[in-house]
Amino acid sequence: MTPASCEAWDAELRPHLTPLFVYAAAFLVAAAHIVVGFLLKMGSSGVIFQTADQVAMAILGVVLAGGILLFARPTLRIGAAGLSVRNLLGYRTIPWSEVVDVSFPVGARWARIDLPDDEYVPVMAIQAVDKDRAVDAMDTVRSLLAKYRPDLPAQ
DSSP: OOOGGGSOOSSSEEEHHHHHHHHHHHHHHHHHHHHHHHHHHTSSOOOOOHHHHHHHHHHHHHHHHHHGGGGGOOOEEETTTTTEEEEEOOEEEOOGGGOEEEEOOTTEEEEEETTTTTTEEEEEEGGGTTOOOOOHHHHHHHHHHHHHHHOOOOO
């Protein structure tokens, strides 16, 4: 089941500050590689650069920028179907029957969904760097956890 296949999500959470830094970093990396690629033939360094080298440098910058942009993807969707987590690569929908708790351990960079047998799924959508927004996001998650899993003890 894809995250979009559920028509109604009660909440959709994303990080706030990280995407801003990610977009800026991706732009700088791509721009630097394109400029360096353009300037490769400008001076004499003893190495002969071809047009293909210039194009490869620019393409490398775009590929690296694309990899950096993966850090802007994290999303947590919460609804009747469960919790849908999208981190850097792929997504996973966790049904409510598998959720033991949603926690934010002391010193952790992001929250996590606790599963049975001491397993967990990191939730990069709720990050410590967001401070008060992360607290509000955890409050939202915990209120929806209480709604869909009233059998779990309140934390």
